[in-house]
Amino acid sequence: MASLGVLDSANLNGGQKLAVKYxxxxxxxxxxxxxxxxxxxxxYLYPDFLYGVLDFSVNRMLHxxxxxxxxxxxxxxxxxxLLEDESGxxxxxxxLGNLVFWVLTLxxxxxxxxxxxxxxxxxxxxxIWLINEGREYIEAPRWADIGIVVCMLAFFYNxxxxxxxxxxxxxxxVLVLDLVALAGLYTAGMWYTPNISMDQHWxxxxxxxxxxxxxxxxxxCLLAYGLIKTMGVRRKIVETWLYIEVALLxxxxxxxxxxHYFWIGTPEYWLAIGGFFSxxxxxxxxxxxxxxxxxxxxxxxxxxxxxxxxxxxxxxxGNFFGAGVWGFMHxxxxxxxxxxxxxxxxxxxxxxxxxxxxxxxxAFVYLAVQKWRGNVWMSGELVGxxxxxxxxxxxxxxxxxxxxxxxxAGYEQSQIERAIEGSGWMGYFAAQAHPWFQQGMTxxxxxxxxxxxxxxxxxxxxxxxxxxxxxxARRLEPQEAMAVS
Amino acid sequence: xxxxxxxxxxxxxxxWKKMAIWITAASAVVLxxxxxxxxxxxxxxxxxxxxxxxxxxxxxxxxxEKRNHQVPVIGPEEPLFGRSLSESEAAELVNKGKLTVQAxxxxxxxxxxxxxxxxAPDLTKSWLDPAWGSKExxxxxxxxxxxxxxxxxxxxxxxxxxxxxxxxxxxxxxxAFLKWMSAIDTNGFPANFKPIDQADTPAEAGAQATPAxxxxxxxx
Amino acid sequence: MLQPVELANFFTVFFSAALVILCGALYALLFxxxxxxxxxxxxxxxxxxxxxxxxxxxxxxxxxxxxxxxLWTIVIALMLVGYLLAPHGVWHLCVGTHxxxxxxxxxxxxx
Numbered sequence: 001m002a003s004l005g006v007l008d009s010a011n012l013n014g015g016q017k018l019a020v021k022y023x024x025x026x027x028x029x030x031x032x033x034x035x036x037x038x039x040x041x042x043x044y045l046y047p048d049f050l051y052g053v054l055d056f057s058v059n060r061m062l063h064x065x066x067x068x069x070x071x072x073x074x075x076x077x078x079x080x081x082l083l084e085d086e087s088g089x090x091x092x093x094x095x096l097g098n099l100v101f102w103v104l105t106l107x108x109x110x111x112x113x114x115x116x117x118x119x120x121x122x123x124x125x126x127x128i129w130l131i132n133e134g135r136e137y138i139e140a141p142r143w144a145d146i147g148i149v150v151c152m153l154a155f156f157y158n159x160x161x162x163x164x165x166x167x168x169x170x171x172x173x174v175l176v177l178d179l180v181a182l183a184g185l186y187t188a189g190m191w192y193t194p195n196i197s198m199d200q201h202w203x204x205x206x207x208x209x210x211x212x213x214x215x216x217x218x219x220x221c222l223l224a225y226g227l228i229k230t231m232g233v234r235r236k237i238v239e240t241w242l243y244i245e246v247a248l249l250x251x252x253x254x255x256x257x258x259x260h261y262f263w264i265g266t267p268e269y270w271l272a273i274g275g276f277f278s279x280x281x282x283x284x285x286x287x288x289x290x291x292x293x294x295x296x297x298x299x300x301x302x303x304x305x306x307x308x309x310x311x312x313x314x315x316x317x318g319n320f321f322g323a324g325v326w327g328f329m330h331x332x333x334x335x336x337x338x339x340x341x342x343x344x345x346x347x348x349x350x351x352x353x354x355x356x357x358x359x360x361x362x363a364f365v366y367l368a369v370q371k372w373r374g375n376v377w378m379s380g381e382l383v384g385x386x387x388x389x390x391x392x393x394x395x396x397x398x399x400x401x402x403x404x405x406x407x408x409a410g411y412e413q414s415q416i417e418r419a420i421e422g423s424g425w426m427g428y429f430a431a432q433a434h435p436w437f438q439q440g441m442t443x444x445x446x447x448x449x450x451x452x453x454x455x456x457x458x459x460x461x462x463x464x465x466x467x468x469x470x471x472x473a474r475r476l477e478p479q480e481a482m483a484v485s
Numbered sequence: 486x487x488x489x490x491x492x493x494x495x496x497x498x499x500x501w502k503k504m505a506i507w508i509t510a511a512s513a514v515v516l517x518x519x520x521x522x523x524x525x526x527x528x529x530x531x532x533x534x535x536x537x538x539x540x541x542x543x544x545x546x547x548x549x550e551k552r553n554h555q556v557p558v559i560g561p562e563e564p565l566f567g568r569s570l571s572e573s574e575a576a577e578l579v580n581k582g583k584l585t586v587q588a589x590x591x592x593x594x595x596x597x598x599x600x601x602x603x604x605a606p607d608l609t610k611s612w613l614d615p616a617w618g619s620k621e622x623x624x625x626x627x628x629x630x631x632x633x634x635x636x637x638x639x640x641x642x643x644x645x646x647x648x649x650x651x652x653x654x655x656x657x658x659x660x661a662f663l664k665w666m667s668a669i670d671t672n673g674f675p676a677n678f679k680p681i682d683q684a685d686t687p688a689e690a691g692a693q694a695t696p697a698x699x700x701x702x703x704x705x
Numbered sequence: 706m707l708q709p710v711e712l713a714n715f716f717t718v719f720f721s722a723a724l725v726i727l728c729g730a731l732y733a734l735l736f737x738x739x740x741x742x743x744x745x746x747x748x749x750x751x752x753x754x755x756x757x758x759x760x761x762x763x764x765x766x767x768x769x770x771x772x773x774x775x776l777w778t779i780v781i782a783l784m785l786v787g788y789l790l791a792p793h794g795v796w797h798l799c800v801g802t803h804x805x806x807x808x809x810x811x812x813x814x815x816x
Binding site: 040043044047048051052055056057058060061119120121122123124125127128131132133134135136139170174192193194195196197198199200201203236239240243244246247250251254255257261262263264265266267268269270271273337338340341342343345346413418419420421422423424425426428429432433 | 496497498501502504505508509512513515516519522523524526527528529533534537576579580581582583584585586587588589590591592593594596597598599600601602603604605606607609610611614615616635639640641642643644645647648649650651652655658659662666669670671672673674675676677678679
Binding site: 236237240241244271272275276279280282283285286287289290291293294296297298320324325328329330332333334335337338411414415419420 | 707708709710712715716718719722723725726727729730733734736737738741742769770771776777780783784787788791792795796798799802803805
């Protein structure tokens with residue numbers, strides 16, 4: 001084994017070597033997301049900026065596609081990261097896994113190239129096949145859709161077969177079933193229909209059942225593994241809680257789909273179902289609060305990896321505020337009638353995606369870097385710790401700033417555009433010209449720059465953290481943390 | 486106390502494993518049943534989502550006392566571009582419009598049925614928007630705007646739609662798609678929308694909304 | 706049938722809905738903390754947070770026109786009862802699950 005503090009793939013098992021490739025691309029795409037977000041944000045303030053060259057629609061598409069893809073790369077990486085550890089055997093198809101990684105990465109590069117250079121096509125099926133499906137979040141052309149499904153099947157085979165060859169832990173079982181659902185749901189978003197109501201109906205199957213159901217459970221699996229690793233919590237307890245979370249998340253989340261079926265042409269009973277399950281959706285969050293306090297009271301809060309733990313704590317708060325508070329504020333149909341399709345949604349989306357998902361992927365990348373450097377010390381008094389602390393601080397200040405600015409803009413928009421003017425062309429621009437909106441966009445931009453600074457610091461830290469450490473990581477035996485002082 | 490055995494069945498791993506499976510399965514089954522019903526109700530040609538040939542008629546958006554929100558009202562025959570289409574011709578035209586909407590990536594600036602991006606106005610009822618000027622010039626205004634919006638007046642902010650290479654055929658199809666979309670029953674979204682005056686006679690017009698303000702029309 | 710929120714009530718709806726979730730979390734937090742750290746004097750504060758939650762639910766219900774005597778009133782009732790009982794239930798689950806396998810009640814161990 002190489003000396004401590006040096007990046008050396010000999011420190012990693014087979015799955016982890018593959019994982020760090022995924023993490024590398026994920027962080028690069030996170031950077032792309034920030035970049036295109038900045039460009040799109042600038043276009044609110046300077047409408048002629050890049051007009052006719054890189055229009056808002058292109059920047060916005062790249063902004064949200066980079067988000068989806070970097071999170072997916074992060075999730076796949078995180079699963080490969082824990083796979084050999086959890087199953088107890090090497091990944092069965094590592095060569096296949098590597099091939100899939102390169103195919104996926106190449107496909108992403110080609111799609112980004114098409115988005116940037118071709119942008120739009122004629123109104124024919126061949127545009128849908130080759131250029132752009134024009135459906136928010138899942139714009140990728142159909143050839144890429146098919147490629148994604150094939151790659152996901154190969155990934156799924158690797159995960160399921162490895163667990164079957166080794167041991168099938170509780171985390172492994174939930175993970176495999178969740179991946180089936182995650183991949184299967186993607187196919188619901190691949191079909192073309194002229195009927196916009198039908199289109200939106202199935203589109204939400206992908207978007208909602210990913211982000212409010214299967215992704216949540218995937219993150220539950222990752223957190224469960226992370227808690228065992230960083231805090232030494234006993235496996236039986238963690239896995240029981242994983243099942244409880246699955247029951248609560250799927251119990252409230254699957255039919256929570258209803259809150260997207262208020263205004264797209266779907267029948268009126270969805271108003272009641274959506275409202276009811278939206279009121280239930282905070283229950284898993286309440287459970288997490290009680291359980292976290294319970295755990296904190298019984299475990300000494302010692303961790304082997306402080307940045308990873310900090311990002312996991314950030315996940316708890318981010319998920320609570322972004323999904324819980326920001327979601328519930330505008331989810332009842334009585335108010336959603338006016339907030340639907342305004343900057344309210346953008347405010348909620350920014351905080352919830354960052355809080356619930358970006359945080360956990362970043363936590364895993366910190367775990368990966370630690371082991372990659374020979375399991376180096378990453379607890380208290382880490383050399384150069386200011387970088388990760390300032391990165392997490394700036395990213396949060398930037399994100400909260402953007403969220404609040406968009407909230408104020410959305411609040412004004414819901415009143416002037418939606419409620420008073422009735423959502424026509426003139427009402428729309430009356431709301432866009434309002435000082436609250438304009439100032440909101442300015443503050444969103446300022447916060448965006450802060451966020452970008454935080455991202456640069458994060459990237460720098462991920463490249464260098466632990467490089468000047470010579471202490472081995474703090475050892476944390478399972479049960480030790482459980483021991484009563 | 487320390488040796489007290491506390492293995493409650495309701496707190497056991499196996500119990501919650503079963504619960505997780507049963508709750509997920511039950512929710513999924515309910516969702517599938519609802520999906521069958523919903524898909525049937527939103528198939529084009531039904532009460533909520535009309536047949537594509539609805540573009541042969543006037544479409545309005547009127548407050549309904551019983552439902553307590555505005556609902557689309559299918560009016561007298563008023564064919565798009567003055568030519569009445571068969572069901573299959575209408576379906577083909579709307580289909581072309583939807584393909585154009587997707588290929589030109591409209592949803593990454595606009596919202597349709599409230600979903601999409603927030604850089605440009607919602608298109609759910611754009612067919613009925615008074616900003617097109619008048620009922621008489623609406624169709625031509627929309628086509629000209631779609632084909633080259635870059636030199637048309639938009640707003641005081643300077644925000645403009647880019648020229649996306651939309652052909653006249655695609656523009657006509659897009660207008661057909663937008664007209665058809667405005668006839669979908671969206672449970673009253675958007676609320677308080679003020680449709681363009683579509684009345685034929687002055688008496689009828691008196692009961693309708695105020696005329697559009699020409700100065701902020703998208704058309705010069 | 707829905708009665709959409711009045712323009713004048715927008716802020717009340719957003720604010721009270723946020724307070725429902727925040728008070729719900731504060732109640733859960735204080736409740737669990739009081740028990741886990743054996744500070745019974747915290748418990749009245751936990752219930753004070755619940756009272757805040759209940760008041761917020763009522764305000765939200767009035768502002769969002771949920772007291773129609775039908776389904777939306779049931780949602781209000783379920784929120785009042787559900788958020789009251791959830792921390793209790795979850796607490797019991799915590800105790801029960803952490804006792805699994807080791808035959809010991811973690812709460813009865815000396816600290």
